Amino acid sequence: AQSVAQPEDQVNVAEGNPLTVKCTYSVSGNPYLFWYVQYPNRGLQFLLKYITGDNLVKGSYGFEAEFNKSQTSFHLKKPSALVSDSALYFCAVDDYKLSFGAGTTVTVRA
Amino acid sequence: GAVVSQHPSRVICKSGTSVKIECRSLDFQATTMFWYRQFPKQSLMLMATSNEGSKATYEQGVEKDKFLINHASLTLSTLTVTSAHPEDSSFYICSAPRKTERRLANYGYTFGSGTRLTVV
Numbered sequence: 001a002q003s004v005a006q007p008e009d010q011v012n013v014a015e016g017n018p019l020t021v022k023c024t025y026s027v028s029g030n031p032y033l034f035w036y037v038q039y040p041n042r043g044l045q046f047l048l049k050y051i052t053g054d055n056l057v058k059g060s061y062g063f064e065a066e067f068n069k070s071q072t073s074f075h076l077k078k079p080s081a082l083v084s085d086s087a088l089y090f091c092a093v094d095d096y097k098l099s100f101g102a103g104t105t106v107t108v109r110a
Numbered sequence: 111g112a113v114v115s116q117h118p119s120r121v122i123c124k125s126g127t128s129v130k131i132e133c134r135s136l137d138f139q140a141t142t143m144f145w146y147r148q149f150p151k152q153s154l155m156l157m158a159t160s161n162e163g164s165k166a167t168y169e170q171g172v173e174k175d176k177f178l179i180n181h182a183s184l185t186l187s188t189l190t191v192t193s194a195h196p197e198d199s200s201f202y203i204c205s206a207p208r209k210t211e212r213r214l215a216n217y218g219y220t221f222g223s224g225t226r227l228t229v230v
Contacts, residue, residue, distance in 0.1 A: 034218070034219075036221075041119075041201070041224065041226055042223055043222050043223040043224045044154075044203070046219075049218060051212055088151070090154070094212075096210075097159060098154075098219060099156075100153045100154045101153065102152070103151070103152065103153050
């Protein structure tokens with residue numbers, strides 16, 4: 001079965017600093033990986049996806065993620081975090097249905 | 111872009127009653143709808159997959175008689191929580207794949223805004 005893991009429950013950064021949210025995957029074959037963000041009592045908003053092609057994927061709101069096959073990782077990054085980036089972030093793998101990581105709560109302090 | 115409209119956004123019901131949650135795809139045909147349950151600050155757990163015109167497929171451990179899913183049209187899927195109990199209180203989210211072919215640029219999943227169910 002395909003799965004993703006988010007090793008950090010929480011990430012705290014100061015506004016303006018780089019933000020990284022970690023994700024590792026375990027799949028057979030080519031992975032189809034997604035990042036979503038969730039604000040309180042809301043559904044999930046799509047940030048970006050990796051299907052094939054360039055290992056560096058650029059997404060919404062200034063986020064990007066790097067697909068690393070040797071490390072089986074798909075970390076989400078943002079060069080300069082904003083307070084409004086504070087939310088719950090999910091990594092997911094698609095095996096004709098999405099399986100989500102446990103989620104990482106990001107808090108950006110002013 | 112593709113939109114899935116989910117209603118109601120929040121509902122409070124008495125124990126023993128039934129609650130229906132609707133998810134409508136507004137600008138695309140959702141032949142498949144995924145239903146998730148989410149506990150506070152936790153991940154989304156897939157409950158079931160509904161396909162238009164056929165019976166839903168439930169994940170292991172999910173009571174199909176309690177969580178009734180109907181997908182009668184290409185734009186509407188419903189989840190009914192029957193004889194609700196306080197332990198059914200949760201956040202329920204639906205999701206529909208926009209395209210099933212991964213090579214297509216707009217391949218991905220669209221999520222409803224979620225329903226906060228509180229059973230008292």
